[in-house]
Amino acid sequence: MCAGGKKVLSAGEISFMIDKNDISISEISNQSTGYCPKSESWIEVNKVLQKIGIDYPDYFTTAFEFRLCTSCGSINLVKDDFFVCQVCGTELDKEWNFDKK
Ligand SMILES: [Zn+2]
Structure with a gap:
């Protein structure tokens, strides 16, 4: 759905932490047995997260192969x-x- 019919660049699970008016990402992974994304897809995830402008981990907190x-x-x-x-x-x-x- 998010890809709008185009190629899926990454997929997985994400958890957010909400503290009053601040929101950040506490956990993020490429755990998707539907799309089975490469762990290297972090590059695409990082690009998107930079645009959003919230705090997030330096890499998948759990990366799957x-x-x-x-x-x-x-x-x-x-x-x-x-x-x-x-x-x-x-x-x-x-x-x-x-x-x-
Ligand atoms: Zn087999």
Whole structure:
């Protein structure tokens, strides 16, 4: 909806802190299993947040690495640099690969 039908540059979750008349971002992540955005999409998020002019963290407070299994099509959340599909055991691409769907 926010992208207006154009390519989605990032996605995730965001929490705000409200203190009297001040608002800031307390938590922000790229946690979206729908869009599975690259952690490098912070660059796009940062551009938008700079325009808004509120306080926000220097980077995602939690950054996720998603990979698509090229064998079974499962979405995987990579933990501890373990690039193996949790469903079928196939080795996962080291680079973000949802553009190859
Ligand atoms: Zn798999």
